[in-house]
Amino acid sequence: xxxxxxxxIIGAGFGGLAAAKSLAHSAVEVTLVDQRNYHTFxxxxxEVATGGLDPADVAYPVxxxxxxxxxxxxxxxxxxGVDWQERTICFAxxxxxxxxxxxxxxxxxxxxxxxxxxxxxxxxxxVPGADTFALPLYTVDDARYLRDHIxxxxxxxxxxxxxxxxxxxxxxxxGGGPTGVEVSGAIVELLDKSMERDGFRxxxxxxxxxxxxxxxxxxxxxxxxxxxxxxxxxxxxSVEVMLGRMVSKISPTExxxxxxxxxxxxxxxxxxxxxxxxxxxxxxxxPSIPSGRLLVDSNLSVTGYEGVYxxxxxxxxxxxxxxxxxxxxxxxVAIQSxxxxxxxxIAHIGGGTLKPFRYRDKGIMATIGRRAAIAQLxxxxxxxxxxxWAAWFGLHLVYLVGFRNRVTVxxxxxxxxxxxxxxxxxxxxxxxxLDSSVANDSLATAGQQLT
Amino acid sequence: xxxxxxxxIIGAGFGGLAAAKSLAHSAVEVTLVDQRNYHTFxxxxxEVATGGLDPADVAYPVxxxxxxxxxxxxxxxxxxGVDWQERTICFAxxxxxxxxxxxxxxxxxxxxxxxxxxxxxxxxxxVPGADTFALPLYTVDDARYLRDHIxxxxxxxxxxxxxxxxxxxxxxxxGGGPTGVEVSGAIVELLDKSMERDGFRxxxxxxxxxxxxxxxxxxxxxxxxxxxxxxxxxxxxSVEVMLGRMVSKISPTExxxxxxxxxxxxxxxxxxxxxxxxxxxxxxxxPSIPSGRLLVDSNLSVTGYEGVYxxxxxxxxxxxxxxxxxxxxxxxVAIQSxxxxxxxxIAHIGGGTLKPFRYRDKGIMATIGRRAAIAQLxxxxxxxxxxxWAAWFGLHLVYLVGFRNRVTVxxxxxxxxxxxxxxxxxxxxxxxxLDSSVANDSLATAGQQLT
Numbered sequence: 001x002x003x004x005x006x007x008x009i010i011g012a013g014f015g016g017l018a019a020a021k022s023l024a025h026s027a028v029e030v031t032l033v034d035q036r037n038y039h040t041f042x043x044x045x046x047e048v049a050t051g052g053l054d055p056a057d058v059a060y061p062v063x064x065x066x067x068x069x070x071x072x073x074x075x076x077x078x079x080x081g082v083d084w085q086e087r088t089i090c091f092a093x094x095x096x097x098x099x100x101x102x103x104x105x106x107x108x109x110x111x112x113x114x115x116x117x118x119x120x121x122x123x124x125x126x127v128p129g130a131d132t133f134a135l136p137l138y139t140v141d142d143a144r145y146l147r148d149h150i151x152x153x154x155x156x157x158x159x160x161x162x163x164x165x166x167x168x169x170x171x172x173x174x175g176g177g178p179t180g181v182e183v184s185g186a187i188v189e190l191l192d193k194s195m196e197r198d199g200f201r202x203x204x205x206x207x208x209x210x211x212x213x214x215x216x217x218x219x220x221x222x223x224x225x226x227x228x229x230x231x232x233x234x235x236x237x238s239v240e241v242m243l244g245r246m247v248s249k250i251s252p253t254e255x256x257x258x259x260x261x262x263x264x265x266x267x268x269x270x271x272x273x274x275x276x277x278x279x280x281x282x283x284x285x286x287p288s289i290p291s292g293r294l295l296v297d298s299n300l301s302v303t304g305y306e307g308v309y310x311x312x313x314x315x316x317x318x319x320x321x322x323x324x325x326x327x328x329x330x331x332x333v334a335i336q337s338x339x340x341x342x343x344x345x346i347a348h349i350g351g352g353t354l355k356p357f358r359y360r361d362k363g364i365m366a367t368i369g370r371r372a373a374i375a376q377l378x379x380x381x382x383x384x385x386x387x388x389w390a391a392w393f394g395l396h397l398v399y400l401v402g403f404r405n406r407v408t409v410x411x412x413x414x415x416x417x418x419x420x421x422x423x424x425x426x427x428x429x430x431x432x433x434l435d436s437s438v439a440n441d442s443l444a445t446a447g448q449q450l451t
Numbered sequence: 452x453x454x455x456x457x458x459x460i461i462g463a464g465f466g467g468l469a470a471a472k473s474l475a476h477s478a479v480e481v482t483l484v485d486q487r488n489y490h491t492f493x494x495x496x497x498e499v500a501t502g503g504l505d506p507a508d509v510a511y512p513v514x515x516x517x518x519x520x521x522x523x524x525x526x527x528x529x530x531x532g533v534d535w536q537e538r539t540i541c542f543a544x545x546x547x548x549x550x551x552x553x554x555x556x557x558x559x560x561x562x563x564x565x566x567x568x569x570x571x572x573x574x575x576x577x578v579p580g581a582d583t584f585a586l587p588l589y590t591v592d593d594a595r596y597l598r599d600h601i602x603x604x605x606x607x608x609x610x611x612x613x614x615x616x617x618x619x620x621x622x623x624x625x626g627g628g629p630t631g632v633e634v635s636g637a638i639v640e641l642l643d644k645s646m647e648r649d650g651f652r653x654x655x656x657x658x659x660x661x662x663x664x665x666x667x668x669x670x671x672x673x674x675x676x677x678x679x680x681x682x683x684x685x686x687x688x689s690v691e692v693m694l695g696r697m698v699s700k701i702s703p704t705e706x707x708x709x710x711x712x713x714x715x716x717x718x719x720x721x722x723x724x725x726x727x728x729x730x731x732x733x734x735x736x737x738p739s740i741p742s743g744r745l746l747v748d749s750n751l752s753v754t755g756y757e758g759v760y761x762x763x764x765x766x767x768x769x770x771x772x773x774x775x776x777x778x779x780x781x782x783x784v785a786i787q788s789x790x791x792x793x794x795x796x797i798a799h800i801g802g803g804t805l806k807p808f809r810y811r812d813k814g815i816m817a818t819i820g821r822r823a824a825i826a827q828l829x830x831x832x833x834x835x836x837x838x839x840w841a842a843w844f845g846l847h848l849v850y851l852v853g854f855r856n857r858v859t860v861x862x863x864x865x866x867x868x869x870x871x872x873x874x875x876x877x878x879x880x881x882x883x884x885l886d887s888s889v890a891n892d893s894l895a896t897a898g899q900q901l902t
Binding site for chain 1: 487488489505506507511512513515517518519520521523524525526528544545558570591593595602603606607610622648649650652715718760851854858859862863866875876877878879
């Protein structure tokens with residue numbers, strides 16, 4: 001029936017999507033599986049979390065990217081297992097709850113080649129209370145929830161002077177990597193601009209932004225001078241930077257450090273690290289590092305599993321053949337490795353030999369906020385301040401998927417930097433303190449309670 | 452302490468917001484209360500529901516509108532009662548759940564004048580099953596939920612051929628007013644364009660859009676010729692228009708009509724009517740019509756309650772002094788009546804006399820979709836087709852709040868009409884079949900289940 005080589009790609013992040021796009025219009029039949037119907041531009045999630053961008057600005061429908069390629073089929077749902085004998089994945093679609101027979105696998109998808117691009121999930125490192133009370137920032141849902149949460153705390157503090165003292169306005173960021181630095185800087189801007197324009201009735205000085213990291217410096221992969229610039233700029237913008245300190249416990253009302261310091265807060269943002277999804281590595285019987293990411297050969301194939309590749313954050317990838325260095329967890333690595341895995345499959349079908357992956361370092365970037373970013377280029381040159389910010393701004397616009405997203409992000413950002421009157425600072429979700437039943441019904445109730 | 456006249460406005464919809472803006476920088480102290488921190492541009496909610504616009508495109512932060520007026524204070528929360536002796540409203544902020552004492556009123560807000568602009572809520576007219584299984588389209592939350600729901604049904608049908616038959620692709624719209632017509636037309640466009648560009652693997656003809664109304668014509672307030680145009684255009688675009696028929700029952704798997712017809716479906720969109728929030732009218736002891744909307748004097752004051760005004764959908768407003776006609780439930784009526792109530796308060800403070808409200812009819816509009824809309828102007832002139840659509844498009848852009856929204860809506864729409872590759876067709880919420888626990892954890896589970 002079907003003579004075409006069948007490729008299944010798990011995950012439509014940077015890695016999986018790059019692989020799928022590389023295979024579009026080739027003589028292979030591709031099935032791309034993801035639990036969401038959109039690709040997430042993760043580097044800008046912190047902007048969504050702080051009311052600078054809309055969720056839709058950083059999310060792009062997968063079907064809009066690959067839907068017109070006749071050889072790619074997108075399936076919305078989860079992978080619940082792999083049958084290595086039959087070479088099939090077991091797929092559970094969105095309708096799986098409506099099926100009477102949830103035993104066994106209702107929907108097997110066969111593959112000749114498999115690309116694991118399932119990414120990573122947040123890692124709370126077993127800090128007590130973190131998985132329950134800390135707020136991660138890794139998905140669009142996370143970011144939207146965090147935006148609503150932060151805005152609700154500010155509204156609350158405005159209403160009740162008592163809340164000045166109980167930590168309602170204390171925002172704690174755990175982690176001093178790029179995400180921690182970016183979200184800290186953005187919360188400060190949100191507070192500054194909101195105070196100025198939004199008619200809040202409390203003192204800006206009542207609100208604190210505290211960034212905590214166990215290392216002695218921020219932005220670990222950057223050069224020392226860039227780290228110092230970031231730290232100084234954050235402090236200059238009133239972020240309390242606490243380095244060399246560990247969080248030992250998180251509760252709904254406070255965060256505790258290992259040295260005994262207690263900070264009252266209702267908002268602990270977790271930018272503390274990631275770990276591989278599930279335990280695919282150990283189940284594969286393949287070597288993996290403690291974080292669960294897959295160890296791959298220099299050509300990206302998982303040892304002992306013919307035709308199985310791992311790319312992006314899900315894999316630990318040597319920077320080049322014979323190198324002892326591994327690639328950092330960056331979008332660029334995911335994109336390049338996704339493309340490479342696709343090319344390996346095409347080479348394999350054509351009877352060619354597999355080639356080693358070689359990472360082309362294009363540099364790293366992080367932003368602290370308005371006119372303050374760091375771009376560390378491959379040669380070691382560091383751009384910072386306004387110039388760094390311009391480079392960061394331009395590059396992120398270029399890499400956003402789709403014309404519409406580029407335009408709306410440009411408009412949102414430009415307007416925000418010029419004027420700040422119209423960021424999407426709206427609270428739309430179902431939240432503690434403003435659940436939908438209250439939102440929908442309480443005026444109705446109000447009427448009935450009138451006396 | 453406070454010598455200024457205190458005005459409380461309940462609701463930041465078209466009416467309440469117009470009143471607040473009119474009172475900005477006047478010698479009164481205004482408190483504006485709403486359960487959401489944003490104003491909703493309701494005429495375009497159907498676009499959000501069908502993946503054409505983002506939620507943030509039709510939602511504008513209230514503080515961004517009135518936050519810079521020093522005499523206006525915004526409070527996020529609900530009104531839970533009114534004390535007419537003390538002339539205070541009882542306010543419950545977002546932090547109300549954290550208060551130990553929920554008995555009594557924690558937060559009284561005193562008023563000298565009160566403007567009730569609390570709008571309306573959806574009315575299911577006691578159709579069995581409607582309040583549980585029908586999907587309303589009246590708030591941003593409704594629209595976002597509906598978008599996710601529709602997109603999920605299409606994804607499901609794509610995965611399973613069995614779903615062609617069970618109504619997964621049957622979309623039923625109850626109500627043939629502007630909302631019903633607009634959402635029906637937009638779903639057809641979503642289906643047509645999605646089929647074309649998004650790589651779905653089922654026949655477009657398997658999907659049905661059915662619009663049902665008990666009246667014998669669509670768009671009740673319009674002229675007969677405009678109604679005929681709308682009906683013909685909908686049918687021409689493959690909407691099944693069922694007129695003079697009543698829905699008698701709604702279940703999770705089907706909708707039943709009074710004549711016995713049963714249509715299998717999992718999506719019943721309720722565009723069937725609205726009713727006033729709660730029973731403020733009867734509690735006021737004021738006359739009201741059966742829908743619970745407040746009867747007001749020609750100067751918008753609620754009879755028997757000095758200094759209490761009702762505006763917009765919450766009130767039944769005579770079109771002019773001595774007129775037997777009442778104003779339609781339109782944004783224009785809300786805006787004009789909100790402004791008028793504000794001017795009455797200013798006049799009252801200055802010792803002037805109250806003036807009767809007079810509605811200035813600017814015409815009515817409805818759109819069926821791409822290049823097909825109706826604009827019925829005041830003189831009776833009707834623009835339809837491309838010209839009507841251009842008028843509708845321009846006017847809606849002008850009336851959107853804020854530069855950013857105008858630009859992003861313009862970009863989203865233009866791009867959609869030119870190309871349709873990048874509408875925000877993303878599924879972001881927590882839904883049956885794709886709840887967040889599944890979305891976050893199932894690949895993790897997947898790994899553990901690998902055998």
